[in-house]
Amino acid sequence: MSTSSTSLAPALNAADAQFEQSLERLFALLRIPSISTDPAYNGEVRKTAAHVHGELESLGFKVTTHTTPGHPIIVAKWDDAASDGPRALFYGHYDVQPVDPLELWDRDPFDPIVETRADGSKKIVARGAADDKGQIMTFIEACRACIQATGKLPIPITIIFEGEEESGSPSLPGFLDAHTDDLKADVALVCDTNMWDRDTPGITTRLRGMYGVEVTIEAADKDLHSGYFGGAARNPAHVLAKIIADLHDDDGAITLPGFYDGVAEVPDDIMAMWQQLDFSPEAFLGDVGLSVPAGEKGRSVLEQIWSRPTLEVNGITSGYTGEGFKTVLPAAASAKISCRLVKGQDPDAVRRSFEAFVTERLPADCKAVFKNKGAGPGIELDTTGPAFVAAQQALTDEWPKPAAFIGVGGSIPIVGDFQTRLGLESVLVGFGLGDDQIHSPNEKYELESYRKGIRSWVRILFALGETA
Amino acid sequence: MSTSSTSLAPALNAADAQFEQSLERLFALLRIPSISTDPAYNGEVRKTAAHVHGELESLGFKVTTHTTPGHPIIVAKWDDAASDGPRALFYGHYDVQPVDPLELWDRDPFDPIVETRADGSKKIVARGAADDKGQIMTFIEACRACIQATGKLPIPITIIFEGEEESGSPSLPGFLDAHTDDLKADVALVCDTNMWDRDTPGITTRLRGMYGVEVTIEAADKDLHSGYFGGAARNPAHVLAKIIADLHDDDGAITLPGFYDGVAEVPDDIMAMWQQLDFSPEAFLGDVGLSVPAGEKGRSVLEQIWSRPTLEVNGITSGYTGEGFKTVLPAAASAKISCRLVKGQDPDAVRRSFEAFVTERLPADCKAVFKNKGAGPGIELDTTGPAFVAAQQALTDEWPKPAAFIGVGGSIPIVGDFQTRLGLESVLVGFGLGDDQIHSPNEKYELESYRKGIRSWVRILFALGETA
Known part of the structure; x- marks a missing residue:
């Protein structure tokens, strides 16, 4: 010994x-x-x-x-x-x-x-x-x-x-x-x-790796009175909402061009091992008050969280968010967004694709500011x-x-x-x-x-x- | 005298x-x-x-x-x-x-x-x-x-x-x-x-009158770690963004069913008076850093702000909005929204239409809470x-x-x-x-x-x- x-x-x-x-x-x-x-x-x-x-x-x-x-x-x-x-x-x-x-x-x-x-x-x-x-x-x-x-x-x-x-x-x-x-x-x-x-x-x-970004859509140079300007002035909260809505399709897949490039399917033997683990999607989601998997259709929960990349909004802020009501047209709208990446994805390519995706969707009078929050591969x-x-x-x-x-x-x-x-x-x-x-x-x-x-x-x- | x-x-x-x-x-x-x-x-x-x-x-x-x-x-x-x-x-x-x-x-x-x-x-x-x-x-x-x-x-x-x-x-x-x-x-x-x-x-x-509402989309019972749950758990920020995006069509018109019921066109003589006023849309928008009218296509700026109803997001908040980054899946996402109404529109009908519009678009595991913020006719x-x-x-x-x-x-x-x-x-x-x-x-x-x-x-x- x-x-x-x-x-x-x-x-x-x-x-x-x-x-x-x-x-x-x-x-x-x-x-x-x-x-x-x-x-x-x-x-x-x-x-x-x-x-x-x-x-x-x-x-x-x-x-x-x-x-x-x-x-x-x-x-x-x-x-x-x-x-x-x-x-x-x-x-x-x-x-x-x-x-x-x-x-x-x-x-x-x-x-x-x-x-x-x-x-x-x-x-x-x-x-x-x-x-x-x-x-x-x-x-x-x-x-x-x-x-x-x-x-x-x-x-x-x-x-x-x-x-x-x-x-x-x-x-x-x-x-x-x-x-x-x-x-x-x-x-x-x-x-x-x-x-x-x-x-x-x-x-x-x-x-999973990570690409994180804070994107801010800017329009008017200040918050505007929604009575005087509403309908005529561009509302960046609407622009941001449209962009976020466009980022997933109806089947829960992410629509960024090239996002899934290099993402491999899980080998059959690994998938078999995962299927043997004691895992209940109902309990996993039920513990936090949910019941139905929300991501890509046709993928199991373990597959989604261990082997599939995601894009999630972590926070949004725009306009007046305090107590009560303030009828402003916001000057800007901002979202913190992060992607969980898997092996094979290039974080920098994802960043470029995201920035192009947002920029292509900007209407007149809007600009987008990107603050990168770190990136790393799966x-x-x-x-x-x-x-x-x-x-x-x-x-x-x-x-x-x-x-x-x-x-x-x-x-x-x-x-x-x-x-x-x-x-x-x-x-x-x-x-x-x-x-x-x-x-x-x-x-x-x-x-x-x-x-x-x-x-x-x-x-x-x-x-x-x-x-x- | x-x-x-x-x-x-x-x-x-x-x-x-x-x-x-x-x-x-x-x-x-x-x-x-x-x-x-x-x-x-x-x-x-x-x-x-x-x-x-x-x-x-x-x-x-x-x-x-x-x-x-x-x-x-x-x-x-x-x-x-x-x-x-x-x-x-x-x-x-x-x-x-x-x-x-x-x-x-x-x-x-x-x-x-x-x-x-x-x-x-x-x-x-x-x-x-x-x-x-x-x-x-x-x-x-x-x-x-x-x-x-x-x-x-x-x-x-x-x-x-x-x-x-x-x-x-x-x-x-x-x-x-x-x-x-x-x-x-x-x-x-x-x-x-x-x-x-x-x-x-x-x-x-x-x-213009007003219908104001704060709508909150709730999903999980707490903010979740986007690494452990991202992709599998419903993100209410995405749900809210999609609803907001759906509220306007590509021509800037509001898509709420019945929203324009009772809205009359401006009589020709009034329209003629407005056209004689010294008004420059370029200067009006230029003063706040904008250049292009953003609302309903084919309507002048004065027509938009004096005679047309609007629906504008006044504020959005969801998830982590502080300094830095926090990779959560938000438990809830909230928007303050107000409609400017014109004569002929029924504020209560607009409220009902809005609530139905949101409710119809809720996926599994989400609920919507509406806080009304006053209503009055145009x-x-x-x-x-x-x-x-x-x-x-x-x-x-x-x-x-x-x-x-x-x-x-x-x-x-x-x-x-x-x-x-x-x-x-x-x-x-x-x-x-x-x-x-x-x-x-x-x-x-x-x-x-x-x-x-x-x-x-x-x-x-x-x-x-x-x-x-």
């Missing part, structure tokens, strides 16, 4: 023994409102970075907080490992989504609490509990347990934490390019995804590497059911950046659940996700140590 | 002699931010009512401030008149529009100032300067001048001021019904309209009565060019209420100009409108005294 496996049990015991303190440390992190997308919270984001920096330093990592044009990037290194195993680059983000509409939260989003359900299961409720503070703390606390039990980590580790993930990670790609040597590793570990279900851990191998990972195999086994050892290779509808652009900029494949392991309400009011993280998540990382680190 | 006409010159002189003080009194009123549509300003609206109450009482009116479910209604009466002339019921409103976007104002909207242009002309800049505080003060100051010069008013007068005009006048119709005896009069005078141009006073005889006034003739002559005496009977694109629902509830025809005289930017940033009122407006009312009151 190798040194690694002898030490696994003490490390797991150390994790269990200090779980209450691990929870306290997560709460301390959740209490800082690190909303990266709203400049009003810049100070809180910096405070969060300093807090995380301190945690890692106290564990014995060599930590550097790098300033960027946006929010700080933290790099922490551990070189004195128990084996010559592969160096892992662990990625997570310490920023969180905005909390509006605040009135839909049952309590202060930044006053975390553990709530117990009727069935005895417990959840941690707070903004960022699942996305991504709870997840990054599973890794930090796993490192702590290993260090406490053995004085070392099982493998050499570099940690990179960013604070701009929820605002499109504008600083990260340039940072990777500028620090390729410092970030050199054999495999990337990313903790920002879900399990398949409560009992089944998942390794995510398919991710990804499918090669699951045959030793790190995938080791992680799959470690997860299977920890949880009731074997780990599954799954897809995810969301985008994690870092995975593409690690491929292209650092030459690294990412193993995406996370302990979120589909009902965690990330990006929504009353976000939660299962207490069990946190507890077994920490234990899972302990197991994965030791398993990776044995791949040396 | 009658007593009336002997006293006209001293009254005009009194108006001129105290014009500086009249301006000070207008400024005092403009400084109180009486935004009726925003509950945060309720206290300021009450303060404004108390201020106006005090002004009228100090002139010798018998004043009552009536509480309503919304903002107060002020009724002031003067019975001791210099003649047996007709009793006039004067209407105006002391509330103002909201000021957003505040950043487009050159200065504090509630810190009024007189600015001098390069050509020496002057303007009063403040929210409410033209709509409607400047206008109601022309009448109050005219009364003051008459009282100072003769100790009396030329005719018996009742004044009614409301504080809810900019939020749809919800309390006024019921108030009129409950006070028909107290408000009994021979003619109504309404000061909330424009002149034809700087030199040409106008009496407005055509007004109006054409009979201009052959003695009050019209007297007012036309009085205005013609004051201004460089003869007074014209004109139309207006906006809605003044009180005119319909006076017709149906009090049996009164309204003479609509106002001194605003098309470029006053009411409802927009940097609202202004010409200093000359204020000065000659006061003098105009002095003349009209004496002229009405002679119709006895």
Whole structure:
């Protein structure tokens, strides 16, 4: 038996023994409102970075907080490992989504609490509990347990934490390019995804990419009185509505020319695996008050969210939106729109097609202003590497059911950046659940996700140590 | 020569002699931010009512401030008149529009100032300067001048001021019904309209009515993560956009079934009069940064805004509209929409048609919630009565060019209420100009409108005294 496996049990015991303190440390992190997308919270984001920096330093990592044009990037290194195993680059983000509409939260989003359900299961409720503070703390606390039990980590580790993930990670790609040597590793570990279900851990191998844009249609040079000008002056809200309406056909397909170029059908064997997963479209939609799949006709829900590109309006604003009524003709109308892209689509071609689509539809006196909000391609990972195999086994050892290779509808652009900029494949392991309400009011993280998540990382680190 | 006409010159002189003080009194009123549509300003609206109450009482009116479910209604009466002339019921409103976007104002909207242009002309800049505080003060100051010069008013007068005009006048119709005896009069005078141009006073005889509604399309029970749900869950922003897009055809006509029922073509003689007015569509649109009429094809701009009904989106909001980006699928999408109606259209039929139009277009899992924001029919006034003739002559005496009977694109629902509830025809005289930017940033009122407006009312009151 190798040194690694002898030490696994003490490390797991150390994790269990200090779980209450691990929870306290997560709460301390959740209490800082690190909303990266709203400049009003810049100070809180910096405070969060300093807090995380301190945690890692106290564990014995060599930590550097790098300033960027946006929010700080933290790099922490551990070189004195128990084996010559592969160096892992662990990625997570310490920023969180905005909390509006605040009135839909049952309590202060930044006053975390553990709530117990009727069935005895417990959840941690707070903004960022699942996305991504709870997840990054599973890794930090796993490192702590290993260090406490053995004085070392099982493998050499570099940690990179960013604070701009929820605002499109504008600083990260340039940072990777500028620090390729410092970030050199054999495999990337990313903790920002879900399990398949409560009992089944998942390794995510398919991710949708993203093209985000805010388009503003401008007409008159100010809001106009709809009585004096209504009927004679161009209303940009109508123009925007027409453009949005034109973006999908009656069968739910996206009408942007060339949008589906390069999109492959899912291979039959993968489709068969998905059909075997315990998945109920009715329950999936029913959980959020819906009943009928709304997207492309003839595609299953899993197919839609894992393998098909989408185009969705995330927000619209135009004219008077306050209390009461104001009979203006708006001077402008604006929509935030994002496309989820799949492997094979070129984000830049999608951007060009979108901009041409809008521009062609502008009537006289209107102009369109485009603000790009980041773009990244869809990804499918090669699951045959030793790190995938080791992680799959470690997860299977920890949880009731074997780990599954799954897809995810969301985008994690870092995975593409690690491929292209650092030459690294990412193993995406996370302990979120589909009902965690990330990006929504009353976000939660299962207490069990946190507890077994920490234990899972302990197991994965030791398993990776044995791949040396 | 009658007593009336002997006293006209001293009254005009009194108006001129105290014009500086009249301006000070207008400024005092403009400084109180009486935004009726925003509950945060309720206290300021009450303060404004108390201020106006005090002004009228100090002139010798018998004043009552009536509480309503919304903002107060002020009724002031003067019975001791210099003649047996007709009793006039004067209407105006002391509330103002909201000021957003505040950043487009050159200065504090509630810190009024007189600015001098390069050509020496002057303007009063403040929210409410033209709509409607400047206008109601022309009448109050005219009364003051008459009282100072003769100790009396030329005719018996009742004044009614409301504080809810900019939020749809919800309390006024019921108030009129409950006070028909107290408000009994021979003619109504309404000061909330424009002149034809700087030199040409106008009496407005055509007004468009209004149907206003806020429609909200609801789908999921919360905002969803567009990665996890995008493509599979119904996006109400798309549904709303499609409905808005469907409301107009490619020729700019409104597609609501029955919308144009009862809408008559403008008679040839009226159309001929309009064609003789000094009006440039290019300048009208050019003033606000536009160039091409956008409404119904084949209709002139004046025809569109005076004689044709419209349907315009006044505001849209859905999903995330703050700084930055948030990739949600919105739970709901909402639009404030208003129709300008013309004589012959039934506002209630339009409401029913709109609600049916929306409901028919709802896909599965969506529902529509309608909040009505007031409705009133379009109006054409009979201009052959003695009050019209007297007012036309009085205005013609004051201004460089003869007074014209004109139309207006906006809605003044009180005119319909006076017709149906009090049996009164309204003479609509106002001194605003098309470029006053009411409802927009940097609202202004010409200093000359204020000065000659006061003098105009002095003349009209004496002229009405002679119709006895």
